[in-house]
Amino acid sequence: MKMIMAVIRPEKVDDVLNALEQNNIPGVTITEVLGRGEQGGICLQYRAGKMQVKTLPKTKLEIVVPDKDVENLIKVIREHARTGKKGDGRIFVLPIEAAAWVRTDDYITG
Amino acid sequence: MKMIMAVIRPEKVDDVLNALEQNNIPGVTITEVLGRGEQGGICLQYRAGKMQVKTLPKTKLEIVVPDKDVENLIKVIREHARTGKKGDGRIFVLPIEAAAWVRTDDYITG
Amino acid sequence: MKMIMAVIRPEKVDDVLNALEQNNIPGVTITEVLGRGEQGGICLQYRAGKMQVKTLPKTKLEIVVPDKDVENLIKVIREHARTGKKGDGRIFVLPIEAAAWVRTDDYITG
Amino acid sequence: MVLDTGATAWVLISAALVLMMVPAVGLFYGGMVRKKNVISTMMLSFVALALGIVQWIIIGYSLAFGGDVGGVIGWSLDYIGLSGIPLDGVTNGIPDILFVCFQMMFACLALAILTSGIAGRVKMSSYILFGLLWLTLVYAPLAHWAWGGGWAAQLGALDFAGGTVVHISSGFAALALALVIGKRIGYGKQTFAPHNIPMTLIGGMFLVVGWFGFNAGSALAANELAASAFLVTAAAAATGALTWMALSWINGKPNSLGFISGAIAGLVGITPAAGYVNVIGALLIGVITSMVCYTALRWRIKKGIDESLDAWAIHGMGGFAGAILTGVFAVSAICGVGGLIEGNLQQFGIQVLDAVIAVVYSFGVTFILGWVINKTMGLRVSEDEEYIGMDLVQHGEQQA
Amino acid sequence: MVLDTGATAWVLISAALVLMMVPAVGLFYGGMVRKKNVISTMMLSFVALALGIVQWIIIGYSLAFGGDVGGVIGWSLDYIGLSGIPLDGVTNGIPDILFVCFQMMFACLALAILTSGIAGRVKMSSYILFGLLWLTLVYAPLAHWAWGGGWAAQLGALDFAGGTVVHISSGFAALALALVIGKRIGYGKQTFAPHNIPMTLIGGMFLVVGWFGFNAGSALAANELAASAFLVTAAAAATGALTWMALSWINGKPNSLGFISGAIAGLVGITPAAGYVNVIGALLIGVITSMVCYTALRWRIKKGIDESLDAWAIHGMGGFAGAILTGVFAVSAICGVGGLIEGNLQQFGIQVLDAVIAVVYSFGVTFILGWVINKTMGLRVSEDEEYIGMDLVQHGEQQA
Amino acid sequence: MVLDTGATAWVLISAALVLMMVPAVGLFYGGMVRKKNVISTMMLSFVALALGIVQWIIIGYSLAFGGDVGGVIGWSLDYIGLSGIPLDGVTNGIPDILFVCFQMMFACLALAILTSGIAGRVKMSSYILFGLLWLTLVYAPLAHWAWGGGWAAQLGALDFAGGTVVHISSGFAALALALVIGKRIGYGKQTFAPHNIPMTLIGGMFLVVGWFGFNAGSALAANELAASAFLVTAAAAATGALTWMALSWINGKPNSLGFISGAIAGLVGITPAAGYVNVIGALLIGVITSMVCYTALRWRIKKGIDESLDAWAIHGMGGFAGAILTGVFAVSAICGVGGLIEGNLQQFGIQVLDAVIAVVYSFGVTFILGWVINKTMGLRVSEDEEYIGMDLVQHGEQQA
């Protein structure tokens, strides 16, 4: 198994989630994050002070799938999260050694 | 070392945390997430519009432990997070190559 | 590639982010988390009830870099996140098998 | 009768202040529940406002302030729909219609307070039905007894701004309903940490502000009595808050929820007394009521009763303490009737009697009413739905 | 003329209540936008308050309440900067200066409401220019027509508290601006879920509370009329809320945003009628206006028009419905003029005419004004900036 | 003396509005601190309200408004515990007891404002002791000087609503305390970004609303003067906000915290002048005070002084500017005394003198008081505790 960690635009999340479901990949864990890629910095300002901030709100999806589904999964995410502008996001693939259920005693490896 | 990533019911977090401590596994990082498993969709509605949303609040625990503790850790989580109903959650095991401390220069691998 | 997952003090995040940029490591994903390390428990209290809580707000940084940058990255984080007190945080190194972009069709492995 | 524009202005704004308290209860409660139930908990109070207004116009006012029927209820056909209240009617300087409005808000508030006992598990449809019936069967009679010429008024029971009518009634109703509907799943086993304490503090802030309309507005005039009610209200809120803070400090830490709970306890305690006691009495009422409520709250937790947001401990027991303390600290120089400290045992007895009967009536009728609705249409959502959370299940909404 | 201190007290606090509504609109709207735009959305209302005050002092009051010029506009040189208004001038019991203040808040509120159509994409600089011009070219004339002795007043059109002046004007202006500025990027394709519903509920709570100053304060006196306006306002808010809840329940779930939207719809509907109808009329106005607004909102969504926070559906269409319903339910026993139900077809016609002209004028002039500003300095931020969010781009701030 | 019900109604609601400002300060400040300190920061203001009420009843009122002792302090034994104030005493149309209540809220507010200097690091127990002593040693004398017949009043210094008494006193006290307690750990090195800007905007909104009770209520009557105070308050708030917005725009972006800070700066500036200037003067006072405060705030940041939430820059320096500007813009047609623009150099001199002495007194006594408490029981929590956060450490609570 692999875990796909995708950091995408918050506006695109629903689109991606629907697409995943239609592709029979229902399981997903979603986290609101702040991210910085190659994009330039933005200047924050409070009352009369100033500070540089360079992070923007993003949404992180973590999806565990069998190895064979990885390719298709990345394709689906790209299709539905892409706008073609800077800030579209990144996808990382992590190895997963085992997966278990809490409700049952199921436990699968590999 | 392994990282155990467990996604469980928010209501069960305190129980699990206490149990972990009693099992001498104090270290943990906790994130509020939204999750979707095999459960069906729920329909959100704003003013007079409608939209399908299928994610529910969950809590993600990330716990790094030596390889030998993995089995017991999963057992403890299951014991304290299980209700027997849909939505109890998932546990994933990820490999960790190294762990370091910020306060000291300690660095361990494997 | 590796993913560096660092859990540090919220107050130190800006420092670390600036330092990373100066070291040409702009990409980072940031999550607000609660954490528990070896530190003792704190007692929460609501109205007249009581409960033990042992987690404190931390910030988690996830940074994907080529293998060769890992060492330097850890050094930089340590330098800018260290106060020398309990609670400074932890750094974990995870393997990454592949990285993709959403905006383009780039895909790199290893 | 001649209109007093100053009194009218003051009661107008007081009515708006009491109105503000109704959603403020929702805010106050909303911060204390889990995140998955915050919208739903706020809605219980918001809906109470809408239901209360409609019920009051249609029948509530008639039952509470219509012609007395045997000391137990009011009834005037021409009050139904408020049709028979003349636009230019004026009593004691304020328009009759304004009195209707002011009283209307009290009914709404009482209903909002009692949602403490059912938050996080009640079905909206059952709540709506329950609310309408509760206002009719419990609130309206109690209002009639105290202020509409019922037996308590005839007996001379003192309840300046609604310690019995609003707080005992809603607090004990919350307890009764909590017993009928049962504990939230996992209560006692899981954590039920408040998800947003600042929200509760903001709600508490507007409850406190609104209370000055509640108490000083109950003078129904802009005069020395209103000013005195204002002063004693502030005094009791302050000592109530500081007392609870001290108690929680002794037992741990001076937490903010305790502080604001103490303020509200003090306010509940001074409510029935606001027009009858002096500032020293008020300071003491704040202290004593806060101690009573603190003790009640700890007892409730120890007993494992899931009266979830402590309307019983604070409003119910605080109202009970306040009603009796009114009979202790009443000053004849202010209101013509002295309390126990002036040796007036009789007034003290009347106060105790009034409070006890209100407790029994509100608890009993609410219990039966809740029980019947529970048996017929069901008060509670399913277990699955409760797990998912009321916001999503009942309202299709979610707080991120 | 002799000062009535009670009336003065009531109008003073009413002015403060209406002032409170202006930032409350910001809160109400702020909860409904995405998190990256919450500060910016609140700021649009906050800035409206500051702009409106300055504009009103300098020229707005003169245009609205100066000497009538041909029925279409006011003008009094000595009202410029309010220099010629005597400190001790008193009219109908309240200081002239207080009337200026009370009316000032209405102008600010109208500007805040219309930001619904441009939230999440408007450039702050263009908004400021637009705001000043809109108050001058759209709001001031409408206020003059209804209350400053303009043609509508001469014709006998009834608008007690600003259904036409505040709600039709701002609601249809929001629609016009939304059409000029265009949809938010991704509208109809992505989710635009409200980021903080409790924030919207809190904003709504203060809108509701403030509305009692708005409507009952418009009596400009603390008397039976103010009390009656208070009562009918509560009645319409309640039935408006319950009606929307019922409608959304039939079509899905009784969501809280619908409930509060319905309350506001009811309040908008009763605004022009508050001094002219009885409580039965008010209950019906709440029901009908809520249905109208609900239908309008669904129609807007179906049409894919991004009038983002529904000022048009609720304030525009609600104000339109209210203006006409005033002509239906007016009771001659209350205000000397009866409506359609008393067989007064003429008043009904006047109301329709007044509402239609206000719609056309506000929509038309706003559209042109927005179009010109859009063509010259540009109304909208760049696409990149819109993606990043207005809070960061316009204000350099961020809500975590 | 005969009671004026209109004036009484207005001062009653004004007292409630000022009361509302006290927790609103907590909200305003609470949004600007880090998340781990939000509850604690709110609590400082909430506790200020409770402490202030009790202190005022027991001794504060006597010290401020008791019989004058040598121009420096008041003292009337029968004001202790308010025992000697007759329930039916009426002065200038309002009940004496109401005057007590109204003034009480000012004391609470001043204490809340000064917590700016110690937020995020003060020990609750030390704060409570400090608060009681500060109200007694600093606030009460200043109130006596200006309004209780002390030397400033005898000299003819003008302070309509408390520019000197409330704002200079609390602002400079905040500075003194900040210097005594020292910077927060990491100040200047780490980020101290506001954790919740909308919360601060909401707090600001209620400060602005409450200010109309503060200023227009200080007329202690519902008349032309109150109306005028209302108008000039709105005017100065508006230009204050717009000026700060312009300044921050020139130097970067028009941020919302700057906008609301400017509004408050304008309000502080107009506070001492509200009963003495006309609308043109008010517009200018808003502009000038906002510029003064903006400059002071930037200077403070540059100097690295951790007066954390800028009570000094905004209330202290704004109050100072306002006191002097009152001596510039006072209009004899309004209040019988002209300012510098009418050539009255003497009044200008009195204003400067009054302001300077207030600055010196408040800063000096607060510094000594803080220093003594710091040396004895310690003002500050331990470094570890500060790291963990005040909410957990002091209150055992946490905002998720």
Ligand SMILES: Nc1ncnc2c1ncn2[C@@H]1O[C@H](COP(=O)(O)OP(=O)(O)O)[C@@H](O)[C@H]1O
């Ligand atoms: N090297 C990296 N490690 C971890 N997260 C990254 C990395 N690079 C990018 N990200 C995440 O992906 C998001 C999108 O990155 P990118 O597409 O470069 O967009 P942008 O630079 O415009 O934000 C970032 O905001 C960040 O959260």
Ligand SMILES: Nc1ncnc2c1ncn2[C@@H]1O[C@H](COP(=O)(O)OP(=O)(O)O)[C@@H](O)[C@H]1O
């Ligand atoms: N394949 C997966 N990848 C990532 N997270 C998952 C996956 N499957 C489940 N999860 C996480 O586990 C949670 C619980 O899943 P599950 O027990 O199936 O419950 P349910 O479907 O009732 O939510 C989900 O909400 C989600 O956060």
Ligand SMILES: Nc1ncnc2c1ncn2[C@@H]1O[C@H](COP(=O)(O)OP(=O)(O)O)[C@@H](O)[C@H]1O
């Ligand atoms: N074994 C672990 N697994 C996952 N996260 C950990 C582990 N140990 C520590 N952490 C994270 O690192 C943070 C800092 O840990 P540590 O430096 O021990 O500080 P402290 O115990 O004072 O919080 C913790 O709050 C937690 O989020």
